[in-house]
Amino acid sequence: MTDVTTKSVGFWAWFWDLANPTRFLAVASWLIPVLAIITVTLLGIGLYLGFSAPQDYQQGATVQIMFIHVPSSWIAMMCYSVMSVSALGSLVWRHPLADVSIRAAAPIGAAFTFLALLTGSLWGKPMWGTWWVWDARLTSVLILFIIYMGLIALSRAIEEPITAARSLAIITLIGFINIPIIKFSVNWWNTLHQPASVSRLAKPAMDVVFLYPLLTMALAYTTLFFTLHLMAMRNEILRRRIRSMRMSAARRIDTQSASQGN
Protein backbone atom coordinates (compact mmCIF):
# COMPACT_ATOMS: atom_id res chain seq x y z
CA MET A 1 0.00 0.00 0.00
CA THR A 2 2.65 2.48 1.04
CA ASP A 3 4.74 1.39 -1.88
CA VAL A 4 1.95 2.17 -4.30
CA THR A 5 1.32 5.61 -2.81
CA THR A 6 4.96 6.61 -2.87
CA LYS A 7 5.18 5.36 -6.42
CA SER A 8 2.14 7.33 -7.50
CA VAL A 9 3.41 10.40 -5.65
CA GLY A 10 6.68 9.97 -7.46
CA PHE A 11 4.87 9.71 -10.77
CA TRP A 12 2.70 12.74 -10.09
CA ALA A 13 5.68 14.73 -8.92
CA TRP A 14 7.41 13.85 -12.16
CA PHE A 15 4.26 14.66 -14.12
CA TRP A 16 3.99 18.08 -12.52
CA ASP A 17 7.68 18.64 -12.98
CA LEU A 18 7.04 18.46 -16.69
CA ALA A 19 4.67 21.42 -16.32
CA ASN A 20 7.78 23.53 -16.28
CA PRO A 21 8.43 24.09 -19.99
CA THR A 22 12.20 24.13 -19.51
CA ARG A 23 12.10 20.67 -17.90
CA PHE A 24 9.84 19.48 -20.67
CA LEU A 25 12.23 20.78 -23.29
CA ALA A 26 15.09 19.00 -21.53
CA VAL A 27 13.19 15.70 -21.51
CA ALA A 28 12.07 16.20 -25.10
CA SER A 29 15.61 16.90 -26.30
CA TRP A 30 16.71 13.32 -25.56
CA LEU A 31 13.35 11.60 -25.96
CA ILE A 32 12.76 12.85 -29.52
CA PRO A 33 15.96 11.32 -31.03
CA VAL A 34 15.37 8.03 -29.20
CA LEU A 35 11.79 7.82 -30.43
CA ALA A 36 12.86 8.85 -33.92
CA ILE A 37 15.42 6.04 -34.11
CA ILE A 38 12.88 3.49 -32.86
CA THR A 39 10.38 4.80 -35.40
CA VAL A 40 12.78 4.55 -38.33
CA THR A 41 13.82 1.02 -37.34
CA LEU A 42 10.25 -0.18 -36.90
CA LEU A 43 9.14 1.50 -40.11
CA GLY A 44 11.99 -0.20 -41.96
CA ILE A 45 11.10 -3.63 -40.59
CA GLY A 46 7.38 -3.05 -41.09
CA LEU A 47 7.73 -1.85 -44.67
CA TYR A 48 10.05 -4.75 -45.52
CA LEU A 49 7.67 -7.28 -44.01
CA GLY A 50 4.76 -5.55 -45.70
CA PHE A 51 6.28 -5.61 -49.16
CA SER A 52 7.50 -9.17 -48.81
CA ALA A 53 4.10 -10.37 -47.61
CA PRO A 54 2.45 -12.76 -50.07
CA GLN A 55 -0.46 -11.66 -52.17
CA ASP A 56 -3.88 -12.30 -50.80
CA TYR A 57 -5.86 -14.99 -52.63
CA GLN A 58 -8.79 -12.63 -53.09
CA GLN A 59 -7.36 -9.13 -52.95
CA GLY A 60 -4.06 -9.68 -54.74
CA ALA A 61 -1.39 -7.05 -54.26
CA THR A 62 -3.84 -4.44 -52.96
CA VAL A 63 -3.79 -6.12 -49.58
CA GLN A 64 -0.53 -4.29 -48.97
CA ILE A 65 -2.43 -0.99 -48.78
CA MET A 66 -3.71 -2.33 -45.49
CA PHE A 67 -0.30 -1.89 -43.84
CA ILE A 68 -0.58 1.88 -44.39
CA HIS A 69 -4.33 2.30 -44.17
CA VAL A 70 -5.16 0.48 -40.95
CA PRO A 71 -2.38 1.99 -38.76
CA SER A 72 -3.25 5.47 -40.10
CA SER A 73 -6.85 5.16 -39.05
CA TRP A 74 -5.86 3.74 -35.67
CA ILE A 75 -3.53 6.65 -35.05
CA ALA A 76 -6.17 9.11 -36.29
CA MET A 77 -8.44 7.85 -33.53
CA MET A 78 -5.69 7.55 -30.95
CA CYS A 79 -4.62 11.12 -31.64
CA TYR A 80 -8.13 12.34 -30.93
CA SER A 81 -8.18 10.34 -27.70
CA VAL A 82 -4.84 11.88 -26.69
CA MET A 83 -6.32 15.30 -27.42
CA SER A 84 -9.41 14.54 -25.33
CA VAL A 85 -7.30 13.37 -22.39
CA SER A 86 -5.24 16.54 -22.77
CA ALA A 87 -8.46 18.56 -22.84
CA LEU A 88 -9.48 16.96 -19.55
CA GLY A 89 -6.02 17.65 -18.17
CA SER A 90 -6.29 21.25 -19.29
CA LEU A 91 -9.77 21.83 -17.85
CA VAL A 92 -9.55 19.78 -14.65
CA TRP A 93 -5.94 19.97 -13.54
CA ARG A 94 -4.94 23.10 -15.47
CA HIS A 95 -1.79 21.35 -16.59
CA PRO A 96 -0.03 23.97 -18.75
CA LEU A 97 1.36 21.42 -21.17
CA ALA A 98 -2.08 20.00 -21.87
CA ASP A 99 -3.03 23.13 -23.83
CA VAL A 100 0.13 22.83 -25.85
CA SER A 101 -0.55 19.14 -26.42
CA ILE A 102 -4.06 19.70 -27.87
CA ARG A 103 -2.89 22.45 -30.15
CA ALA A 104 0.10 20.47 -31.37
CA ALA A 105 -1.81 17.22 -31.93
CA ALA A 106 -4.63 18.60 -34.12
CA PRO A 107 -2.67 19.02 -37.39
CA ILE A 108 -0.96 15.64 -36.91
CA GLY A 109 -4.30 13.95 -36.35
CA ALA A 110 -5.72 15.68 -39.40
CA ALA A 111 -2.79 14.41 -41.47
CA PHE A 112 -3.25 10.81 -40.32
CA THR A 113 -7.01 11.00 -40.93
CA PHE A 114 -6.36 12.33 -44.40
CA LEU A 115 -3.90 9.50 -45.04
CA ALA A 116 -6.47 6.95 -43.85
CA LEU A 117 -9.15 8.42 -46.12
CA LEU A 118 -6.79 8.63 -49.08
CA THR A 119 -5.43 5.08 -48.82
CA GLY A 120 -8.91 3.77 -48.08
CA SER A 121 -10.13 5.42 -51.24
CA LEU A 122 -7.26 3.93 -53.25
CA TRP A 123 -8.08 0.52 -51.80
CA GLY A 124 -11.80 0.92 -52.36
CA LYS A 125 -11.46 1.56 -56.08
CA PRO A 126 -10.15 -1.94 -57.04
CA MET A 127 -12.01 -3.78 -54.26
CA TRP A 128 -15.45 -2.16 -54.15
CA GLY A 129 -15.30 -0.55 -57.59
CA THR A 130 -15.73 2.97 -56.24
CA TRP A 131 -13.58 5.69 -54.73
CA TRP A 132 -16.12 6.61 -52.12
CA VAL A 133 -19.37 5.32 -50.62
CA TRP A 134 -21.50 7.03 -47.99
CA ASP A 135 -20.94 4.18 -45.65
CA ALA A 136 -21.15 4.65 -41.86
CA ARG A 137 -17.44 4.05 -41.21
CA LEU A 138 -16.24 6.25 -44.07
CA THR A 139 -18.66 9.04 -43.25
CA SER A 140 -17.78 9.07 -39.56
CA VAL A 141 -14.06 9.23 -40.39
CA LEU A 142 -14.78 12.10 -42.78
CA ILE A 143 -16.56 13.87 -39.92
CA LEU A 144 -13.49 13.26 -37.76
CA PHE A 145 -11.45 15.00 -40.44
CA ILE A 146 -13.87 17.94 -40.48
CA ILE A 147 -13.71 18.16 -36.68
CA TYR A 148 -9.91 18.22 -36.82
CA MET A 149 -10.03 20.99 -39.42
CA GLY A 150 -12.51 22.97 -37.33
CA LEU A 151 -10.26 22.65 -34.28
CA ILE A 152 -7.24 23.83 -36.27
CA ALA A 153 -9.23 26.78 -37.59
CA LEU A 154 -10.39 27.63 -34.06
CA SER A 155 -6.88 27.44 -32.62
CA ARG A 156 -5.60 29.71 -35.38
CA ALA A 157 -8.45 32.19 -35.01
CA ILE A 158 -7.95 33.13 -31.36
CA GLU A 159 -4.75 35.02 -30.70
CA GLU A 160 -4.64 34.91 -26.91
CA PRO A 161 -3.31 31.41 -26.02
CA ILE A 162 -5.26 30.98 -22.76
CA THR A 163 -8.71 31.79 -24.14
CA ALA A 164 -7.92 29.72 -27.22
CA ALA A 165 -6.96 26.77 -25.04
CA ARG A 166 -10.23 26.74 -23.11
CA SER A 167 -12.45 26.95 -26.15
CA LEU A 168 -10.34 24.35 -27.89
CA ALA A 169 -10.48 21.95 -24.93
CA ILE A 170 -14.27 22.11 -24.67
CA ILE A 171 -14.91 21.68 -28.37
CA THR A 172 -12.42 18.78 -28.38
CA LEU A 173 -14.30 17.06 -25.56
CA ILE A 174 -17.64 17.51 -27.30
CA GLY A 175 -16.23 16.10 -30.52
CA PHE A 176 -15.02 12.98 -28.71
CA ILE A 177 -18.55 11.59 -29.10
CA ASN A 178 -17.52 10.76 -32.67
CA ILE A 179 -14.77 8.30 -31.64
CA PRO A 180 -17.02 5.49 -30.30
CA ILE A 181 -19.26 6.07 -33.32
CA ILE A 182 -16.31 5.40 -35.63
CA LYS A 183 -15.23 2.38 -33.62
CA PHE A 184 -18.62 0.69 -33.50
CA SER A 185 -20.03 1.95 -36.80
CA VAL A 186 -19.13 -1.33 -38.47
CA ASN A 187 -21.07 -3.26 -35.83
CA TRP A 188 -24.08 -0.96 -35.46
CA TRP A 189 -24.82 -0.47 -39.12
CA ASN A 190 -24.60 -2.89 -41.98
CA THR A 191 -21.68 -1.45 -43.84
CA LEU A 192 -19.54 -2.15 -46.83
CA HIS A 193 -16.46 -1.61 -44.70
CA GLN A 194 -15.33 -4.84 -43.10
CA PRO A 195 -15.70 -5.27 -39.32
CA ALA A 196 -12.74 -5.44 -36.94
CA SER A 197 -10.54 -8.40 -37.70
CA VAL A 198 -7.53 -7.82 -35.45
CA SER A 199 -8.76 -6.95 -31.98
CA ARG A 200 -11.17 -9.77 -31.50
CA LEU A 201 -11.40 -11.49 -28.15
CA ALA A 202 -10.76 -14.86 -29.72
CA LYS A 203 -8.09 -15.47 -32.33
CA PRO A 204 -7.52 -12.68 -34.86
CA ALA A 205 -9.20 -13.46 -38.15
CA MET A 206 -6.03 -12.86 -40.09
CA ASP A 207 -3.07 -14.95 -41.07
CA VAL A 208 0.20 -14.23 -39.28
CA VAL A 209 1.88 -13.34 -42.60
CA PHE A 210 -0.36 -10.28 -42.67
CA LEU A 211 -0.76 -9.83 -38.92
CA TYR A 212 2.92 -9.37 -38.02
CA PRO A 213 3.70 -6.63 -40.57
CA LEU A 214 0.46 -4.92 -39.60
CA LEU A 215 1.31 -4.92 -35.91
CA THR A 216 4.86 -3.74 -36.62
CA MET A 217 3.52 -0.91 -38.73
CA ALA A 218 1.00 -0.03 -36.04
CA LEU A 219 3.79 0.16 -33.47
CA ALA A 220 5.93 2.21 -35.87
CA TYR A 221 3.04 4.62 -36.49
CA THR A 222 2.46 4.97 -32.75
CA THR A 223 6.07 5.95 -32.10
CA LEU A 224 5.96 8.15 -35.19
CA PHE A 225 2.96 9.94 -33.78
CA PHE A 226 4.61 10.51 -30.42
CA THR A 227 7.81 11.74 -32.08
CA LEU A 228 5.88 14.21 -34.20
CA HIS A 229 3.70 15.20 -31.28
CA LEU A 230 6.68 15.93 -29.03
CA MET A 231 8.35 17.90 -31.82
CA ALA A 232 5.20 19.91 -32.43
CA MET A 233 4.83 20.55 -28.70
CA ARG A 234 8.40 21.74 -28.52
CA ASN A 235 7.80 24.08 -31.45
CA GLU A 236 4.65 25.38 -29.83
CA ILE A 237 6.45 26.12 -26.56
CA LEU A 238 9.23 27.92 -28.42
CA ARG A 239 6.66 29.84 -30.45
CA ARG A 240 4.95 30.98 -27.25
CA ARG A 241 8.28 32.08 -25.83
CA ILE A 242 8.99 34.12 -28.94
CA ARG A 243 5.55 35.66 -28.64
CA SER A 244 6.07 36.69 -25.02
CA MET A 245 9.58 37.97 -25.81
CA ARG A 246 8.21 40.06 -28.67
CA MET A 247 5.52 41.45 -26.43
CA SER A 248 7.93 42.39 -23.68
CA ALA A 249 10.28 43.90 -26.25
CA ALA A 250 7.42 45.94 -27.68
CA ARG A 251 6.47 47.06 -24.19
CA ARG A 252 10.07 48.09 -23.49
CA ILE A 253 10.26 50.13 -26.68
CA ASP A 254 6.93 51.66 -25.83
CA THR A 255 8.04 52.80 -22.37
CA GLN A 256 11.37 54.02 -23.75
CA SER A 257 9.75 56.14 -26.43
CA ALA A 258 7.26 57.42 -23.88
CA SER A 259 10.06 58.53 -21.53
CA GLN A 260 11.95 60.09 -24.41
CA GLY A 261 8.81 61.94 -25.47
CA ASN A 262 8.62 63.42 -22.00
Added chain:
Amino acid sequence: MMSLLLRDMRLAFRVGGGALTGILFFLVVVTIVPFAVGPDLNLLSKIGPAILWIAALLASLLGLDRLFQQDREDGTLDVIIIQSHSLTAIVFIKCLSHWLANGLPLILATPIFGLFMNMEPLAIAAVLATLIVGTPAITFIGAVGAAATVSLPRGGLLLAVLILPLVIPVLIFGVSATYGAIQDPAPFTSPFLILCALTLFFSVLGPITAGWMLAQSTD
Protein backbone atom coordinates in the same frame (compact mmCIF):
# COMPACT_ATOMS: atom_id res chain seq x y z
CA MET B 1 -35.61 35.94 -16.47
CA MET B 2 -38.89 36.86 -18.09
CA SER B 3 -37.66 40.39 -18.69
CA LEU B 4 -34.50 39.07 -20.31
CA LEU B 5 -36.59 36.86 -22.58
CA LEU B 6 -38.82 39.76 -23.60
CA ARG B 7 -35.86 42.09 -24.05
CA ASP B 8 -34.03 39.67 -26.33
CA MET B 9 -37.12 39.02 -28.40
CA ARG B 10 -37.88 42.71 -28.74
CA LEU B 11 -34.30 43.32 -29.89
CA ALA B 12 -34.56 40.50 -32.41
CA PHE B 13 -37.65 41.90 -34.08
CA ARG B 14 -36.48 45.51 -34.15
CA VAL B 15 -34.64 47.00 -37.08
CA GLY B 16 -31.28 45.29 -37.51
CA GLY B 17 -32.33 42.34 -35.36
CA GLY B 18 -32.22 39.98 -38.27
CA ALA B 19 -34.95 37.61 -37.07
CA LEU B 20 -36.99 37.98 -40.23
CA THR B 21 -33.95 37.75 -42.48
CA GLY B 22 -33.80 34.09 -41.44
CA ILE B 23 -37.16 33.36 -43.06
CA LEU B 24 -36.04 35.16 -46.19
CA PHE B 25 -32.87 33.07 -46.28
CA PHE B 26 -34.97 29.94 -45.82
CA LEU B 27 -37.16 30.98 -48.75
CA VAL B 28 -34.13 31.64 -50.95
CA VAL B 29 -32.55 28.26 -50.19
CA VAL B 30 -35.80 26.42 -50.91
CA THR B 31 -36.28 28.40 -54.13
CA ILE B 32 -32.79 27.66 -55.34
CA VAL B 33 -33.23 23.87 -55.14
CA PRO B 34 -35.56 23.51 -58.16
CA PHE B 35 -33.05 25.47 -60.21
CA ALA B 36 -30.39 22.96 -59.29
CA VAL B 37 -32.29 19.68 -59.58
CA GLY B 38 -34.87 20.71 -62.17
CA PRO B 39 -38.58 21.42 -61.69
CA ASP B 40 -39.62 17.75 -61.62
CA LEU B 41 -42.50 17.72 -59.10
CA ASN B 42 -42.22 14.01 -58.28
CA LEU B 43 -38.56 14.33 -57.46
CA LEU B 44 -39.17 17.48 -55.46
CA SER B 45 -41.88 15.88 -53.38
CA LYS B 46 -39.53 12.98 -52.72
CA ILE B 47 -36.59 15.03 -51.54
CA GLY B 48 -38.75 17.83 -50.09
CA PRO B 49 -38.49 16.88 -46.40
CA ALA B 50 -34.70 16.63 -46.65
CA ILE B 51 -34.47 20.01 -48.40
CA LEU B 52 -36.67 21.67 -45.81
CA TRP B 53 -34.57 20.24 -42.98
CA ILE B 54 -31.27 21.34 -44.53
CA ALA B 55 -32.63 24.80 -45.25
CA ALA B 56 -33.93 25.13 -41.70
CA LEU B 57 -30.59 23.95 -40.33
CA LEU B 58 -28.65 26.51 -42.36
CA ALA B 59 -31.10 29.27 -41.55
CA SER B 60 -30.89 28.58 -37.83
CA LEU B 61 -27.10 28.63 -37.98
CA LEU B 62 -27.29 32.05 -39.58
CA GLY B 63 -28.07 34.14 -36.54
CA LEU B 64 -26.28 32.05 -33.94
CA ASP B 65 -23.04 34.03 -33.92
CA ARG B 66 -25.00 37.06 -32.69
CA LEU B 67 -26.32 35.11 -29.70
CA PHE B 68 -23.78 36.56 -27.27
CA GLN B 69 -21.72 38.84 -29.47
CA GLN B 70 -24.07 41.81 -29.52
CA ASP B 71 -24.34 41.73 -25.74
CA ARG B 72 -20.61 41.46 -25.43
CA GLU B 73 -19.97 44.45 -27.66
CA ASP B 74 -22.16 46.83 -25.67
CA GLY B 75 -21.09 45.40 -22.32
CA THR B 76 -24.43 43.88 -21.37
CA LEU B 77 -22.86 40.44 -21.17
CA ASP B 78 -20.43 41.51 -18.45
CA VAL B 79 -23.27 43.03 -16.42
CA ILE B 80 -25.30 39.85 -16.77
CA ILE B 81 -22.36 37.66 -15.77
CA ILE B 82 -21.57 39.78 -12.71
CA GLN B 83 -25.16 40.04 -11.54
CA SER B 84 -26.58 36.64 -12.23
CA HIS B 85 -26.73 33.71 -9.86
CA SER B 86 -26.83 31.10 -12.55
CA LEU B 87 -25.22 31.62 -15.91
CA THR B 88 -26.71 28.33 -17.08
CA ALA B 89 -30.22 29.70 -16.65
CA ILE B 90 -29.25 32.91 -18.46
CA VAL B 91 -27.88 30.98 -21.42
CA PHE B 92 -30.98 28.78 -21.44
CA ILE B 93 -33.23 31.84 -21.57
CA LYS B 94 -31.12 33.43 -24.29
CA CYS B 95 -31.30 30.25 -26.36
CA LEU B 96 -35.05 30.08 -25.81
CA SER B 97 -35.59 33.66 -26.93
CA HIS B 98 -33.29 33.13 -29.89
CA TRP B 99 -35.30 30.09 -30.89
CA LEU B 100 -38.63 31.86 -30.40
CA ALA B 101 -37.47 34.82 -32.46
CA ASN B 102 -35.51 33.04 -35.19
CA GLY B 103 -36.55 29.39 -35.19
CA LEU B 104 -40.29 29.47 -34.61
CA PRO B 105 -41.22 31.92 -37.42
CA LEU B 106 -39.16 29.75 -39.72
CA ILE B 107 -41.03 26.64 -38.71
CA LEU B 108 -44.40 28.34 -39.05
CA ALA B 109 -43.45 29.23 -42.60
CA THR B 110 -42.62 25.63 -43.56
CA PRO B 111 -46.17 24.66 -44.72
CA ILE B 112 -45.92 27.25 -47.50
CA PHE B 113 -42.50 26.00 -48.54
CA GLY B 114 -43.81 22.46 -48.32
CA LEU B 115 -46.44 23.37 -50.91
CA PHE B 116 -43.67 24.72 -53.14
CA MET B 117 -42.03 21.32 -52.86
CA ASN B 118 -45.27 19.56 -53.85
CA MET B 119 -45.42 17.65 -50.59
CA GLU B 120 -48.43 15.80 -49.18
CA PRO B 121 -50.24 17.37 -46.19
CA LEU B 122 -49.10 14.46 -44.02
CA ALA B 123 -45.46 15.03 -44.99
CA ILE B 124 -45.78 18.74 -44.28
CA ALA B 125 -47.24 17.98 -40.86
CA ALA B 126 -44.41 15.55 -40.17
CA VAL B 127 -41.75 18.11 -41.16
CA LEU B 128 -43.49 20.69 -39.00
CA ALA B 129 -43.54 18.37 -35.98
CA THR B 130 -39.94 17.23 -36.34
CA LEU B 131 -38.69 20.78 -36.87
CA ILE B 132 -40.51 22.04 -33.78
CA VAL B 133 -38.98 19.27 -31.72
CA GLY B 134 -35.54 19.23 -33.36
CA THR B 135 -34.47 22.82 -34.01
CA PRO B 136 -34.14 23.77 -30.31
CA ALA B 137 -31.35 21.18 -30.11
CA ILE B 138 -29.51 23.03 -32.90
CA THR B 139 -29.81 26.28 -30.94
CA PHE B 140 -28.57 24.68 -27.73
CA ILE B 141 -25.57 23.07 -29.44
CA GLY B 142 -24.96 26.31 -31.29
CA ALA B 143 -24.82 28.19 -27.98
CA VAL B 144 -21.64 26.27 -27.12
CA GLY B 145 -20.08 27.27 -30.42
CA ALA B 146 -21.28 30.84 -30.00
CA ALA B 147 -19.67 30.97 -26.54
CA ALA B 148 -16.45 29.54 -27.95
CA THR B 149 -16.25 32.09 -30.74
CA VAL B 150 -17.72 35.07 -28.87
CA SER B 151 -14.46 36.99 -28.72
CA LEU B 152 -13.73 36.61 -32.43
CA PRO B 153 -14.52 39.45 -34.81
CA ARG B 154 -15.63 37.07 -37.55
CA GLY B 155 -16.81 34.04 -35.69
CA GLY B 156 -19.83 33.21 -37.82
CA LEU B 157 -18.19 31.02 -40.41
CA LEU B 158 -16.01 29.25 -37.87
CA LEU B 159 -19.08 28.66 -35.73
CA ALA B 160 -20.80 26.92 -38.62
CA VAL B 161 -17.75 24.73 -39.27
CA LEU B 162 -17.53 23.73 -35.61
CA ILE B 163 -21.23 23.14 -35.11
CA LEU B 164 -22.27 21.33 -38.28
CA PRO B 165 -20.53 18.01 -37.47
CA LEU B 166 -22.21 18.03 -34.06
CA VAL B 167 -25.74 18.61 -35.34
CA ILE B 168 -25.59 15.69 -37.78
CA PRO B 169 -27.44 13.35 -35.33
CA VAL B 170 -30.29 15.87 -35.10
CA LEU B 171 -30.50 16.01 -38.88
CA ILE B 172 -30.39 12.21 -39.22
CA PHE B 173 -33.19 11.56 -36.77
CA GLY B 174 -35.25 14.53 -37.93
CA VAL B 175 -35.23 13.44 -41.54
CA SER B 176 -35.70 9.75 -40.74
CA ALA B 177 -38.71 10.54 -38.53
CA THR B 178 -40.22 12.57 -41.36
CA TYR B 179 -39.71 9.78 -43.86
CA GLY B 180 -41.04 7.36 -41.26
CA ALA B 181 -44.31 9.26 -41.27
CA ILE B 182 -44.78 9.18 -45.04
CA GLN B 183 -43.25 5.87 -46.05
CA ASP B 184 -44.93 2.81 -44.70
CA PRO B 185 -42.31 0.33 -43.48
CA ALA B 186 -40.11 2.90 -41.77
CA PRO B 187 -41.04 3.68 -38.14
CA PHE B 188 -42.01 7.20 -37.07
CA THR B 189 -42.19 6.97 -33.29
CA SER B 190 -38.71 5.78 -32.41
CA PRO B 191 -36.67 8.36 -34.38
CA PHE B 192 -39.11 11.03 -33.24
CA LEU B 193 -38.60 10.08 -29.60
CA ILE B 194 -34.81 10.02 -30.08
CA LEU B 195 -35.11 13.52 -31.54
CA CYS B 196 -37.02 14.62 -28.43
CA ALA B 197 -34.33 13.01 -26.28
CA LEU B 198 -31.57 14.84 -28.17
CA THR B 199 -33.30 18.17 -27.63
CA LEU B 200 -33.84 17.53 -23.92
CA PHE B 201 -30.27 16.30 -23.51
CA PHE B 202 -28.72 19.31 -25.22
CA SER B 203 -31.07 21.72 -23.47
CA VAL B 204 -29.23 20.70 -20.29
CA LEU B 205 -25.72 20.13 -21.59
CA GLY B 206 -25.55 23.10 -23.98
CA PRO B 207 -26.39 25.90 -21.49
CA ILE B 208 -24.15 24.40 -18.79
CA THR B 209 -21.15 24.23 -21.12
CA ALA B 210 -21.81 27.58 -22.80
CA GLY B 211 -22.36 29.31 -19.47
CA TRP B 212 -19.15 27.91 -18.11
CA MET B 213 -17.26 29.03 -21.19
CA LEU B 214 -18.70 32.54 -21.01
CA ALA B 215 -17.66 32.80 -17.37
CA GLN B 216 -14.16 31.70 -18.35
CA SER B 217 -13.91 34.07 -21.28
CA THR B 218 -14.48 37.25 -19.31
CA ASP B 219 -11.88 36.97 -16.56
